[in-house]
Amino acid sequence: MNHAQEHIAPExxxxxxxxxxGIWATLMVCTGLxxxxxxxxxxxxxxxxxxxxxTIKGTLVVLFFMHLKYSSRLTMVTVIAALFxxxxxxxxxxxxxxxRHWATGGI
Amino acid sequence: xxxxxxxxxNDLRNAERALQHHFADMEQQQETSTFGMWMFLLTEIMFFxxxxxxxxxxxxxxxxxxxxxxxxxxxxxGATNTAVLICSSLTMALGVRAAQTGRRKLMVVxxxxxxxxxxxxxxxxxxxxxxxxxxxxFPGPDFHFETIDKTPPVDPTHxxxxxxxxxxxxxxxxxxxxxxxxxxxxxxxxxxMGAFTPSYFTPVEIIGLYWHFVDLVWIYLFPxxxxxSKKHGG
Numbered sequence: 001m002n003h004a005q006e007h008i009a010p011e012x013x014x015x016x017x018x019x020x021x022g023i024w025a026t027l028m029v030c031t032g033l034x035x036x037x038x039x040x041x042x043x044x045x046x047x048x049x050x051x052x053x054x055t056i057k058g059t060l061v062v063l064f065f066m067h068l069k070y071s072s073r074l075t076m077v078t079v080i081a082a083l084f085x086x087x088x089x090x091x092x093x094x095x096x097x098x099x100r101h102w103a104t105g106g107i
Numbered sequence: 108x109x110x111x112x113x114x115x116x117n118d119l120r121n122a123e124r125a126l127q128h129h130f131a132d133m134e135q136q137q138e139t140s141t142f143g144m145w146m147f148l149l150t151e152i153m154f155f156x157x158x159x160x161x162x163x164x165x166x167x168x169x170x171x172x173x174x175x176x177x178x179x180x181x182x183x184x185g186a187t188n189t190a191v192l193i194c195s196s197l198t199m200a201l202g203v204r205a206a207q208t209g210r211r212k213l214m215v216v217x218x219x220x221x222x223x224x225x226x227x228x229x230x231x232x233x234x235x236x237x238x239x240x241x242x243x244x245f246p247g248p249d250f251h252f253e254t255i256d257k258t259p260p261v262d263p264t265h266x267x268x269x270x271x272x273x274x275x276x277x278x279x280x281x282x283x284x285x286x287x288x289x290x291x292x293x294x295x296x297x298x299x300m301g302a303f304t305p306s307y308f309t310p311v312e313i314i315g316l317y318w319h320f321v322d323l324v325w326i327y328l329f330p331x332x333x334x335x336s337k338k339h340g341g
Binding site for chain 2: 014015017020021023024027028031032034035038046047050051053054057058061062064065066071072074075078079081082085086089090093094097098
């Protein structure tokens with residue numbers, strides 16, 4: 001591997017194969033876990049657990065498969081901007097929809 | 108001239124050919140391309156985000172209808188497809204790694220496996236679509252849904268909204284998969300012909316980013332559409 005490493009471009013990060021396989025195994029276990037968690041009635045926490053597991057999986061994909069962990073600050077800011085705009089879209093929409101019944105004073 | 112000198116010479120010439128005149132060096136060029144791809148993925152997040160917002164609004168309004176709609180999903184096919192996509196992401200990541208280390212044949216093989224996983228995903232999705240179609244679970248004049256006996260019964264038009272979102276979200280995702288398979292196929296051909304070297308493999312890297320992004324969207328679609336409530340069969 002050292003032999004090959006000499007040839008790569010200076011700023012390009014080379015992750016070990018074991019790391020990728022480890023991430024893959026974690027993602028597979030998490031998929032099993034989310035199916036299992038859905039078979040238990042946790043009431044409103046079902047969706048919380050499902051989204052938590054999905055977010056853990058998504059974070060692993062973005063950090064290691066998409067190399068964000070080794071990317072430039074500029075790329076990190078881009079990803080944070082995406083999450084921020086997504087948050088704005090969700091939250092501003094919900095401030096409308098979740099409060100509509102307040103005006104009619106019921107339910 | 109020794110053989111190794113010729114190789115180095117060729118490598119340099121390849122690098123010179125790959126470097127566009129408006130960039131200072133290969134590193135800056137690579138950085139710019141990666142940033143451009145992330146910017147595109149940002150717009151993709153907002154694109155899918157619109158559908159996720161619609162999902163959020165209607166799910167909070169018609170929760171029971173969404174529960175009954177999701178019970179028509181085949182969880183095992185959905186979970187299998189999640190696993191298939193995760194495996195395809197692994198082979199894609201290893202393919203990019205093979206490009207980084209300049210192992211051309213290994214890269215081509217890994218990308219071909221990635222394509223097979225992608226096609227496998229689309230095939231399983233097709234089986235699911237066929238099932239929903241024959242059961243009249245497609246929004247429109249033919250839509251038919253027997254509400255599970257509950258008090259008060261769920262309005263079938265609300266379940267139709269669930270299925271509209273199901274088809275729109277998974278359909279848009281499947282379209283991304285089709286495009287992804289096309290892009291990776293191009294990488295296989297170009298890679299086989301030796302277009303990429305350890306100093307220039309930007310297309311492999313950024314198409315890899317695209318592929319992982321499409322996997323990422325499915326990671327959220329699966330629990331949101333398939334695993335809404337455990338009360339299966341009512």
